[in-house]
Amino acid sequence: MTVDMISASESVPAIGISNIPNQRYKIVSERGGTLTMMVCGESGLGKTTFVNTLFQTTLKHSDAQQRRHLPIKRTVEIDIIRAVLEEKDFHLRVNVIDTPGFGDNVNNNKSWQPIIDFIDDQHDSYMRQEQQPYRDTKYDLRVHAVLYFIRPTGHGLKPLDIETMKRISTRANLIPVIAKADTLSSQELTAFKLRIRQVIEAQEIRIFTPPLEKEVGDSNQDIAAVEHARQLIESMPFAIVGSEKKYDNGQGKQVLGRKYPWGLVEVENDAHCDFRKLRSLLLRTNLLDIVLTTEEIHYETFRRLRLEGNQESNGNGEPTVPLRAPARKLSHNPKYKDEENALKKYFTDQVKAEEQRFRQWEQNIVNERIRLNGDLEEIQNKVKKLEDQVRNLQLKKR
Ligand SMILES: Nc1nc2c(ncn2[C@@H]2O[C@H](COP(=O)(O)OP(=O)(O)OP(=O)(O)O)[C@@H](O)[C@H]2O)c(=O)[nH]1
Numbered sequence: 001m002t003v004d005m006i007s008a009s010e011s012v013p014a015i016g017i018s019n020i021p022n023q024r025y026k027i028v029s030e031r032g033g034t035l036t037m038m039v040c041g042e043s044g045l046g047k048t049t050f051v052n053t054l055f056q057t058t059l060k061h062s063d064a065q066q067r068r069h070l071p072i073k074r075t076v077e078i079d080i081i082r083a084v085l086e087e088k089d090f091h092l093r094v095n096v097i098d099t100p101g102f103g104d105n106v107n108n109n110k111s112w113q114p115i116i117d118f119i120d121d122q123h124d125s126y127m128r129q130e131q132q133p134y135r136d137t138k139y140d141l142r143v144h145a146v147l148y149f150i151r152p153t154g155h156g157l158k159p160l161d162i163e164t165m166k167r168i169s170t171r172a173n174l175i176p177v178i179a180k181a182d183t184l185s186s187q188e189l190t191a192f193k194l195r196i197r198q199v200i201e202a203q204e205i206r207i208f209t210p211p212l213e214k215e216v217g218d219s220n221q222d223i224a225a226v227e228h229a230r231q232l233i234e235s236m237p238f239a240i241v242g243s244e245k246k247y248d249n250g251q252g253k254q255v256l257g258r259k260y261p262w263g264l265v266e267v268e269n270d271a272h273c274d275f276r277k278l279r280s281l282l283l284r285t286n287l288l289d290i291v292l293t294t295e296e297i298h299y300e301t302f303r304r305l306r307l308e309g310n311q312e313s314n315g316n317g318e319p320t321v322p323l324r325a326p327a328r329k330l331s332h333n334p335k336y337k338d339e340e341n342a343l344k345k346y347f348t349d350q351v352k353a354e355e356q357r358f359r360q361w362e363q364n365i366v367n368e369r370i371r372l373n374g375d376l377e378e379i380q381n382k383v384k385k386l387e388d389q390v391r392n393l394q395l396k397k398r
């Protein structure tokens with residue numbers, strides 16, 4: 001598996017992952033604090049760029065830079081990027097699943113399938129591990145959030161977007177985002193957001209929404225949290241700008257952005273795009289909601305349907321969760337080759353050990369048979385002798 005391991009001893013404090021309200025922070029850290037997110041959508045919408053931008057803004061530069069200098073190519077297979085965000089004594093492991101974009105083909109039929117398969121496979125794999133009694137650490141790549149990139153057409157959602165989002169929403173937290181928001185004017189963007197929200201509602205697509213009503217107390221902190229959640233909801237779907245280049249913001253500060261003859265669009269500027277809002281939702285304010293709803297709703301639903309063998313329809317007459325676990329297919333993806341080879345070796349070793357044990361057992365049986373045959377022969381000889389004696393006695397008697 002080609003996994004990029006980026007770790008930073010310190011991250012930019014502005015993120016404040018260690019500032020998650022107390023109780024929740026504890027649960028997250030006890031559970032090891034892992035967030036797995038996936039990016040998907042049409043090709044060329046800036047998914048890979050977004051992933052790099054996200055890491056670049058959350059990690060200290062030394063490690064992140066390595067990745068930055070790699071030229072971005074079209075993503076051709078599912079790529080897993082791992083990073084560890086560390087702040088004070090808080091560790092958050094972040095896994096990002098970067099996926100190849102859907103083609104611009106006329107026939108994009110079922111282009112969502114690899115994404116759905118990946119999400120289901122992770123649920124399946126976790127379920128299998130849960131069924132093994134002696135397994136402490138589980139390999140867990142269950143997807144907590146899927147960022148769905150929408151092309152900034154200014155018109156609306158395509159049927160492919162709607163179909164794909166519907167399917168994703170039945171198994172994971174779906175977060176739609178408007179890609180390359182710098183290509184739309186702010187009026188266009190406002191109108192586009194409204195239209196997308198209307199379609200999402202009309203099509204009854206379930207998207208992840210920050211809860212407004214949770215644990216509301218009277219403290220200023222709670223009021224601020226609710227207000228923040230309200231702002232997040234109002235900005236959805238988040239308008240994203242990604243970039244790996246830094247420019248002078250006019251005040252002598254180098255900032256990530258995209259430069260145009262008419263000016264600079266800054267990634268981390270709330271007046272320019274919603275990048276910071278999305279980052280905050282994912283890594284801070286709603287980290288726990290995202291992780292817990294995945295476990296308590298999406299994974300539980302998947303598990304229940306699998307165990308009951310029920311099929312729940314998604315309204316198109318198609319099951320949302322396949323009835324039975326798919327046969328484990330041997331992947332052609334070189335990323336899984338190592339894992340596959342390790343698994344094969346494990347099985348071969350197990351089979352060899354069992355065979356050895358069987359041979360030993362067989363040998364023991366042969367030895368035992370030889371011993372018993374020896375005994376038998378001895379007894380038969382004794383019987384023969386006794387019979388001879390009897391015969392002799394009978395002869396004498398006559
Ligand atoms: N204007 C603009 N261009 C962007 C943005 N993000 C990425 N790009 C550019 O869009 C092109 C495609 O970016 P990628 O990150 O490779 O897109 P992708 O979605 O990963 O594409 P696939 O891997 O083919 O699915 C690159 O030239 C980027 O520089 C953005 O926010 N605004």
Ligand SMILES: [Mg+2]
Nearest residue numbers: 047048074075
């Ligand atoms: Mg890509």
